[in-house]
Amino acid sequence: MERRREDKQVAVVGLGKIGLALAAVIAENGFDVIGADINPHVVSLVNEGTSHVKNEPGLDELVKKNHQNKRLRATYKTVEAVKDADVIIVIVPVLIDDNHQTDYRYMDLAVNEIGKSIQKGALVIFETTVPVGDTRNRFGKKIEELSGLVAGQDFDLAYSPERVYSNRIVEDLANYPKVMGAINEGGLQRTVSFYHKALKCETMSVSSLETAEFSKVAECVYRDVNIALVNELAKFASEKGVLINEVIEASNSQPFSHLHKPGIGVGGHCIPIYPFFFINKGLEKGLTTLAREINDSMSHYGIGRLEHELGILTGKNILILGLSFRENVKEVTKSTALLLMEQLVQKGANVFVNDPQFSKEEIARFAVTPLSLSDESVKKIDGVIVQAFHQQYEGLDFAIFSRCKVVLDGRNVLNKEKISSLGMKYLGIGIE
Ligand SMILES: NC(=O)c1ccc[n+]([C@@H]2O[C@H](COP(=O)([O-])OP(=O)(O)OC[C@H]3O[C@@H](n4cnc5c(N)ncnc54)[C@H](O)[C@@H]3O)[C@@H](O)[C@H]2O)c1
Numbered sequence: 001m002e003r004r005r006e007d008k009q010v011a012v013v014g015l016g017k018i019g020l021a022l023a024a025v026i027a028e029n030g031f032d033v034i035g036a037d038i039n040p041h042v043v044s045l046v047n048e049g050t051s052h053v054k055n056e057p058g059l060d061e062l063v064k065k066n067h068q069n070k071r072l073r074a075t076y077k078t079v080e081a082v083k084d085a086d087v088i089i090v091i092v093p094v095l096i097d098d099n100h101q102t103d104y105r106y107m108d109l110a111v112n113e114i115g116k117s118i119q120k121g122a123l124v125i126f127e128t129t130v131p132v133g134d135t136r137n138r139f140g141k142k143i144e145e146l147s148g149l150v151a152g153q154d155f156d157l158a159y160s161p162e163r164v165y166s167n168r169i170v171e172d173l174a175n176y177p178k179v180m181g182a183i184n185e186g187g188l189q190r191t192v193s194f195y196h197k198a199l200k201c202e203t204m205s206v207s208s209l210e211t212a213e214f215s216k217v218a219e220c221v222y223r224d225v226n227i228a229l230v231n232e233l234a235k236f237a238s239e240k241g242v243l244i245n246e247v248i249e250a251s252n253s254q255p256f257s258h259l260h261k262p263g264i265g266v267g268g269h270c271i272p273i274y275p276f277f278f279i280n281k282g283l284e285k286g287l288t289t290l291a292r293e294i295n296d297s298m299s300h301y302g303i304g305r306l307e308h309e310l311g312i313l314t315g316k317n318i319l320i321l322g323l324s325f326r327e328n329v330k331e332v333t334k335s336t337a338l339l340l341m342e343q344l345v346q347k348g349a350n351v352f353v354n355d356p357q358f359s360k361e362e363i364a365r366f367a368v369t370p371l372s373l374s375d376e377s378v379k380k381i382d383g384v385i386v387q388a389f390h391q392q393y394e395g396l397d398f399a400i401f402s403r404c405k406v407v408l409d410g411r412n413v414l415n416k417e418k419i420s421s422l423g424m425k426y427l428g429i430g431i432e
Helices: 017-028 040-047 059-068 078-082 105-117 134-147 185-198 209-239 244-251 275-279 287-310 336-346 360-364 376-380 416-421
Strands: 009-013 032-036 072-075 087-090 123-126 156-159 178-182 203-205 317-321 350-354 383-386 406-409 425-428
Touching (some): 009 105, 017 032, 017 059, 017 087, 032 078, 040 059, 059 072, 072 078, 078 105, 087 105, 123 134, 123 185, 134 156, 134 209, 156 185, 156 209, 178 209, 185 203, 209 244, 275 287, 287 383, 317 336, 336 350, 416 425
Parallel strands (some): 009 032, 009 087, 032 072, 087 123, 178 203, 317 350, 383 406, 406 425
């Protein structure tokens, strides 16, 4: 395919948690990067050299430095970022709605803008986790239709999933091999060569766009199914008086066993969402569907155990520690805290929530009572649920909950003996 020049200018469409980190690292590695985001607040901050994403080691410095040396800037007009770009990376979310149907709202908008402004010779790489076949059949086709260009002939089209983990995104960008597939061999070689320079990471080429798309969803399904399995085993272990944490350690001492950790639920915008990308495309009802049901039922299981200890929950004061879907992140998408809150409210409990990552106002928006751990009201709490064990909870003295009768440790992180010594009943997941 004819190219104007070496790949030099990069547009990153979507400057969220992942997009901003990608943009900053690519700029740091010598490319000219323009990020595009529909959120004007994000754009202004980046243009001041400030990261809007917090708790990502190294990101603040990278954004500041590359803004100063003029290799990183932002616009809210995607067309502007794309029109001169040699490489266009797309990292805006594809979600599911309340009925588990795929929600393309953000991605379709981005793809339309790219279709209107892409130049002949550009390379478009989708990094967002997507249903299998979408890069070619939905996004690629739309770009062809709007631009009049032909994928694989006038522009290159590739897919390379993002596999990073929150709180260590910058480090992870170079940590795992970057899986990539493209519409043809030329496009694949170009994509490999780009990522070697732009992220300085190892690459793993696969034979098609669809293989690369499939591999990312498969990773998420694997984790969901694994957690569902260990949740099932945890419940059974507790019936048998066996400690699940000990079982996991023992079983995993052999290299073919990789049992994950049991818990009160699986949240976030990956694991609980992406299995539906397979299910919606016709995956036969089986383990994947069942795993979703098992993991979502863990909050019922937890509340059932709480009820067993406390009696009817109507009028009881229950505190949830951790609104975030997991520890040390500020992110509520599909958080198990939401399921717990809904069920507790239905049962007539007074629901209190503490989360050091969120302000009181942010917590109050969920129609629950925010509770500071230094507030006198901690003394009236009847039961505590550990949902996300943020680092601020390490060393927390549960004696402050002087009236509390039961602690449900939804992440199996507390010391059972310590809790019991305070006269409180300790309940873990799979641990009595
Ligand atoms: N966050 C993670 O831990 C993680 C891990 C692996 C993969 N991913 C993948 O990365 C994707 C993005 O995740 P994120 O955490 O960066 O999301 P995010 O919600 O933090 O950011 C998305 C950004 O895209 C912007 N946006 C939405 N529509 C747009 C459009 N049409 N044009 C331009 N910008 C638009 C939003 O304003 C927002 O700033 C996910 O959907 C997922 O597929 C995320």
